[in-house]
Amino acid sequence: MTKITVNLTVNGQAVTADCEPRRTLADFLRHDLGFTGVHVGCEHGVCGSCTISFDGATARSCCMLAVQADGAEITTIEGIATSGELHPLQESFHAHHGLQCGFCTPGMLATAQELLKENPAATEAEIRAAISGNLCRCTGYQFIVDAIKAAASPQRPAGETAVLES
Numbered sequence: 001m002t003k004i005t006v007n008l009t010v011n012g013q014a015v016t017a018d019c020e021p022r023r024t025l026a027d028f029l030r031h032d033l034g035f036t037g038v039h040v041g042c043e044h045g046v047c048g049s050c051t052i053s054f055d056g057a058t059a060r061s062c063c064m065l066a067v068q069a070d071g072a073e074i075t076t077i078e079g080i081a082t083s084g085e086l087h088p089l090q091e092s093f094h095a096h097h098g099l100q101c102g103f104c105t106p107g108m109l110a111t112a113q114e115l116l117k118e119n120p121a122a123t124e125a126e127i128r129a130a131i132s133g134n135l136c137r138c139t140g141y142q143f144i145v146d147a148i149k150a151a152a153s154p155q156r157p158a159g160e161t162a163v164l165e166s
Contacts, residue, residue, distance in 0.1 A: 008072050010035060011079025019066045026050040028066035029076060037077035037106045041135070048134030051107035052076050058114045077106035080113065089113055089151045098147030100138035107134045112148045122152045 003018040010033060019028050024043075029035040029052070038061055041047035045060035052061050053075035080087040089112055092098070099105045108131060115122055115130040122130070127148045128141070136144065 004067050006066050006070050008069050008074060010074045011076060021065065021067055023066045024062050025052075025064040025066045025069050026061040028069075029061060029074070032066075035076045035078055039103055039106055041103065046135070047104070048107035048111065049104055051110045051134065053110055053114065058110050075110075077109060080109060087113075089116070089148070092147040092151040093144070096143050096147035096150055098139065098144040104134055104136040104138075108136070108144055112151070116148070116152050120152060122148070124149055127152070 001020050004021050005016060005018050006028070007014070007016045009015065010029070015033060017028070017032055019032055023032070026038050026040050026043075029038045030040065038052060039049035040062055041049040043062050045063040048060070050060055050062040051058050053059075054061075054064075054069070055072050055074075080090060086094070087109075089109055093105065093109065098108070111131055111134055112127075115127065119126060124145060127145050131141070131144065131148070
C-alpha cells in the first residue's frame with residue numbers, strides 16, 4: 001500500500017513519518033510515534049479517551065486521519081507536563097483523586113485544559129458541561145469535577161491563570 005509522509009509538531013517536537021492514508025491519527029500517534037497516552041476506546045469519537053489538542057483546540061484523534069494532521073501542532077497528555085514537572089491540572093487531579101483506572105484521564109485533562117484556558121474561573125455547571133463528552137467508568141465524575149474546580153479556583157493569586165496553558 002502507498003504511504004504518505006506526514007509532517008507535524010507533537011508536544012513541541014517536529015515529527016516526520018510515513019503512514020498509510022487510511023491510518024487514524026490516534027493509531028498514528030500511539031503505534032507509529034509512541035505517544036501511548038492517546039487512548040482508543042470507542043473508535044467513534046463518543047468516549048473522549050483519544051482527545052488531544054489539535055492546533056490549540058481539542059479534537060478526537062480517532063475520528064481523523066493522520067494525513068489530515070499534516071502541518072498541525074498537536075499536544076498529547078505526554079506534552080502537558082514540562083521539564084518532568086506535573087502540570088497544575090495534573091497535580092489537581094492527583095490531589096483530588098480525579099483518576100482511577102486512568103483510561104479517560106488524557107481526554108479529561110485535554111478537555112479541562114481547554115476549558116480553563118478559555119474560562120479560568122469555570123463554575124461546576126460549566127465544568128460538567130465541558131466534560132460531558134468524556135466518558136469515565138470509574139470515578140462517578142465528582143472527583144474529576146472537584147479537581148478541575150480546584151484548578152479553576154478564582155482564589156488563585158492574580159497572574160497564575162496563565163500556568164494552566166501548556
